[in-house]
Amino acid sequence: MSAHNRSQAWFGAEGRSGMVYRSWVLNQGYGPKMFDGRPVIGIATTWSELAPCNAHLHRVAEAVKRGVWQAGGFPLEFPTLATGESLMRPTAMLYRNLLAMEAEELMRANPLDGLVLLSGCDKTTPGLLMAAASVDLPAVMVTGGPMLSGKYEGRDVGSGTEVWKLEAEFKAGRMTQDQIRVAEGCMARSDGHCMTMGTASTMACMAEALGMQLPGSASWPAADARRYEVAQEAGVRIVSMVQEDLRPHTIMERAAFENAIRTNAAIGGSTNAIIHLTAIAGRLGVALSLDEFDQLARAVPTLVNLMPSGRFLMEDFCYAGGLPVVMRELAEAGLLNAGQLTVTGKSVGENVAEAVCWNREVIRTIAEPFQPRGTGTAVLRGNLCPDGAVIKQSAASSELMNHRGRAVVFDSPEAYHAVSDSDDLDIEASDVIVVRYAGPKGYPGMPEVSNVALPTKLLKQGVTDMVRICDGRMSGTGFGTVVLHVAPEAAVGGPLALVETGDIIKLDVPARSLQLEVPDEELARRKASWVPPEPRARSGYTWLYTQHVMQADAGADFDFLQGTRGHDVPRDSH
C-alpha cells in the first residue's frame, strides 16, 4: 500500500491532528489497519427516496464497497444532492450546478484518494461528472441502470414517453382517468431510471462513451444482478486507478467528447446531452461549440431503435449487446477516436473490439441504419437564434422540417396551458407555437417545457404535431417538432422576446435555419421598448443562479465554476 496517497495527509498525520482524524472514523468500528496508507475511496451517492430513480443506489453502493474491500481499499460512502427529475420544482435543472458545486467541495475537503460516482436520474450523472472533472481525482462512474420495460395492455410502454402519449389520448377523449391510473403504474415496474432513451439513459451512455464508466455498464437494468456485478467491478477497478493515478483529465480529453457526441447521434440520444456535455467539457478547459455538435453528428446515422425516436426500450438495448455494439460499429466505420483512454486503463477501441450484437432489430448497422446520416439533432442559426437552437429531427415530423407559419406567442408555459384547452383559442395546425421566458435565467432553471401538448381542439381534430419554439428544454423522453434551447433566451433580451403573434417564422432544418420574417428596423423598434422581466428572486440560491448561470449554448453552468480547481487543500486547521 502506498504511503503517498492523499488520504495520508489526514490518516498518517502525527500529533493531535492525526489523532483527531483517525479517532472519529474509528467510531464506526473499522479498526486501525484502515490507516495504513491503503487507497481511501469515496462513494459519492445521489441516493434519495425523493429521487425515485436513485432510490436503490444505497444497495449499489454496497456492491461497490465489496469491490473496494476486495482490492484492498477503504470505502467510505457519502451523500450528495439527489436531483430527482420527477418531484423537484420548479425543475431539477435549477439544482444541477448546486449538486456539482456541493459534490466538488466534499470530494476536495475529505481524505479521499479515488471516487466512485453513483448516479441515475437525469441531472445526477452530469452533476457528478462536472464535480469529478473540477476536482480531478481518479473517478469511475456507476449509473443505477434503467427500469424494466413498462408493460400495459400487452404492449411496451416507455416511462416518460408514454406520459406525453397518454396525456394526448386523455385530452382527445380516447382514455378515461381510471385507465390512466392503471397505465401510470405499469410504466414503473422496478428500481431504476427511465427506460426510454431519455436523458438518464442518454447520460449513462455518455458516461460510458466518455470512458468514465465500465464498458456495457450503462444499459444493465437496475433490477438485473449484472448491475451489482459491474458495481463491484468498478469498486475493484477504482483502487487500481488510484495506484495508476488515472484521472478524469486524461480520460475526458477533446477526443472523448467527440466520441460522446457521435455516440449520442448513433443512439438517438437526448438533446439535453448537448447542454450537459458542454458543461462537463467546460470544467476541463475543452471548448465545445454548438456547431461542432452538428458537424460531428451529421456524419453519423442513428443505429438504435429506441423510444422516443423508435420502438424498443433499454432492456431490449441491453440484451442486444448495449453500447459496446454501437461503439464498435462507429469504430469500424472510422467514426470513433478508438485510441482514447478509458477507466479500464485500455483504449475505447480495445474495450469494444469483441462486442457482439444479438438483435439487429434493436441495434442496426452503419450499412443499414435505423435512420440515415444527417437526421440526428441539428443546430439551427438565424435571426431568431443568433447563438443557436437545436431540434431533434429523429423525434420530429419529416413533413414539418421545412415549414413557414404564423407565430402564436405565449410569455410562459403557464400562459399557454391556461388557454390550451379552450375551443376559442385562435390557432391552426399550420401555426407555430412560441413559448418563451423559459430559459436558464428566465424561468429560472430552463425547465423541460418546450414540447407543450398541442391545443386540445386540434388534438380532437386528429392533429398529431406542430412546430413549437422555446428557450427551454425538452425531456429526453419527449418528441415532436420542437425547436429548443433558443439562445440568447428571451429573459436577457434575445430576439425571441421580440416576436409578436401574427409574425411569420420560417423553419428550414435541412438548411439549419430559423428566421423571423420581420424587418431589422421593426425588430430594433421593438427592442427599444422591450422591458426586462422582474427578477424571479432577490436572495437565496435562486438569486445566485440567475446572477451566474450562462446561456444554453455555453452549457448553463455557473460562470465561476468553469475549469479545474484540483484537489489540493491549502490549509489544515487541526
Ligand code: FES
Ligand atoms: Fe428520473 Fe426519468 S424521472 S430518469
